[in-house]
Amino acid sequence: MNAPENFRISVRSARLSAGAGFVVALTGEIMTMPGLGKVPAAERIGLGADGRVTGLS
Numbered sequence: 001m002n003a004p005e006n007f008r009i010s011v012r013s014a015r016l017s018a019g020a021g022f023v024v025a026l027t028g029e030i031m032t033m034p035g036l037g038k039v040p041a042a043e044r045i046g047l048g049a050d051g052r053v054t055g056l057s
Contacts, residue, residue, distance in 0.1 A: 009027055010027060010028075011025045011026065011027055012026055012027060012028070013025075013026040014026065015032070019036065019037050019038045020036075
């Protein structure tokens with residue numbers, strides 16, 4: 001299936017992404033971006049009885 005043969009890759013570090021449930025292997029000069037949490041921040045936002053927005057702090 002066109003899979004590479006005799007291919008080598010050097011992993012310089014590994015990072016656990018516990019919220020996403022996987023391990024990221026860092027190679028070469030790759031840059032990573034911060035991940036997302038298990039629960040979106042929007043789920044904590046709401047309106048109080050007085051009409052004020054809550055959950056933004």
